[in-house]
Amino acid sequence: MARLSIEITDDEHRKLKAIAALSGLSIKDYVLDRTLPEISSKADTQETFAKLCAFLETRMDQAASGDFSTLSFDEIRDKAKKRVDL
Known part of the structure; x- marks a missing residue:
């Protein structure tokens, strides 16, 4: 399985984590859902x-x-x- 790493600020990470949590998703699932919606519905x-x-x-x-x-x-x-x- 491949791994993807991106550099983001602590503030961006905190916001992304909060938005994902409010959506009921992990950060990984939230990002996949937003970038690859047709294949991300786990x-x-x-x-x-x-x-x-x-x-x-x-x-x-x-x-x-x-x-x-x-x-x-x-x-x-x-x-x-x-x-x-x-």
Whole structure:
């Protein structure tokens, strides 16, 4: 298997990592998806759906037990943007 290395600044790496994470992807999968979309879809639909269900089940359990944020959607979004300097 071939390996590709590129030089990017620490800031570029941090932003790329954050954007990939917000997309639910690794940096590798995010870059492949953006550069080679026709061949990069590693996870099939069922796997993606299963991951979404697992994530949502955890979140629903947290909400049912009262473990949730009191922030509005806009406040959460603004806080996340500040964290990644977008």
